[in-house]
Amino acid sequence: MLSMSQQQFENFTASSLYCEKCKAAMPVRERLLLVLPDREVFDYLCTGCGSSVGQREVTAGDRLTA
Numbered sequence: 001m002l003s004m005s006q007q008q009f010e011n012f013t014a015s016s017l018y019c020e021k022c023k024a025a026m027p028v029r030e031r032l033l034l035v036l037p038d039r040e041v042f043d044y045l046c047t048g049c050g051s052s053v054g055q056r057e058v059t060a061g062d063r064l065t066a
């Protein structure tokens with residue numbers, strides 16, 4: 001896991017996540033789940049089985065501190 005580069009981390013949103021159902025890192029589809037006044041919540045769906053494998057929140061504050 002330590003060999004994972006930061007570049008891969010930056011590609012997180014468009015690459016793959018570990019799916020417990022498929023028991024493998026699967027390509028994911030990003031879906032806008034929720035829009036709030038101060039943030040947006042994205043849901044990541046496994047393209048193999050369609051289950052949710054993760055979520056991400058994007059806020060204006062995160063963008064400033066990132």
Ligand SMILES: [Zn+2]
Nearest residue numbers: 019022046049
């Ligand atoms: Zn899956």
